[in-house]
Amino acid sequence: MKKILCYFLFYPIFLSAQINESDSLKLKANLSVTGFWQSGNVETLIFRAKSDVAVKPWKKWVFKTKNSYVYQAFDKDKADEDILSLNFLYFNPDRKLYPFVLGFVSTNFRREIDVRYLFGTGITYQLLNHKKRWLKFSISGEYEETDYFKTTFNRSEYNGNRSINTFRGTLWINGKYHLFKDKMILSHESYYQPSLEKGDNYRWQADIGLELPVWKFLNFKINYLHTIESLVVVDQKQEDQFLTFGLTLKSY
Numbered sequence: 488m489k490k491i492l493c494y495f496l497f498y499p500i501f502l503s504a505q506i507n508e509s510d511s512l513k514l515k516a517n518l519s520v521t522g523f524w525q526s527g528n529v530e531t532l533i534f535r536a537k538s539d540v541a542v543k544p545w546k547k548w549v550f551k552t553k554n555s556y557v558y559q560a561f562d563k564d565k566a567d568e569d570i571l572s573l574n575f576l577y578f579n580p581d582r583k584l585y586p587f588v589l590g591f592v593s594t595n596f597r598r599e600i601d602v603r604y605l606f607g608t609g610i611t612y613q614l615l616n617h618k619k620r621w622l623k624f625s626i627s628g629e630y631e632e633t634d635y636f637k638t639t640f641n642r643s644e645y646n647g648n649r650s651i652n653t654f655r656g657t658l659w660i661n662g663k664y665h666l667f668k669d670k671m672i673l674s675h676e677s678y679y680q681p682s683l684e685k686g687d688n689y690r691w692q693a694d695i696g697l698e699l700p701v702w703k704f705l706n707f708k709i710n711y712l713h714t715i716e717s718l719v720v721v722d723q724k725q726e727d728q729f730l731t732f733g734l735t736l737k738s739y
Contacts, residue, residue: 549577568596599720601634622662653682672698690716
């Protein structure tokens with residue numbers, strides 16, 4: 488049993504991958520559930536779940552939702568409990584240029600974020616659109632409200648505010664490429680999201696994945712995630728990096 492638990496810790500199964508909203512399939516879905524538990528001298532609990540679903544409710548529309556939940560505790564002290572829901576509605580995503588609306592909801596225990604809402608609209612340009620290789624650029628504008636548990640921040644001008652609101656602009660780049668006769672799959676998704684009102688309030692994220700096919704529905708995956716958030720509560724770091732190894736299972 489301990490060997491199995493250690494396997495899940497060091498080789499978490501990521502049953503998720505980027506879904507191309509311009510794909511002709513009416514339904515595409517991925518789901519992941521990973522975890523680790525250890526007791527004795529050190530008690531550790533790690534649980535992660537993630538889903539990625541794209542559906543075509545009407546002929547020219549695609550709705551895509553990406554949801555995740557993370558919980559971590561060490562010696563019964565909670566270290567993380569985060570919820571993230573990313574939702575997009577695309578119109579005519581098979582065209583070279585198409586619009587979309589978005590709505591995000593998230594919480595972050597470690598960063599002392601009670602809840603964050605973000606709503607907006609944007610447009611996507613498809614530079615490449617092929618089943619085995621695609622590259623897209625998007626630009627969007629959003630209104631954001633973030634409610635914090637604390638009112639002291641790394642930038643003193645925000646001190647005393649439990650709720651911080653702002654308008655943002657976002658630049659998105661994402662793509663996926665099958666290389667060396669499908670023996671390697673490279674994917675990337677990144678964005679830069681500055682406030683349109685305050686130059687010192689911005690965030691940035693890069694998510695890079697490399698997959699090696701093992702079977703038609705199974706790939707070995709290496710994933711690197713790098714995030715930066717400029718405005719954080721006092722004593723919190725602005726930067727996080729994650730390097731993970733696992734598997735990708737897909738239904739398509």
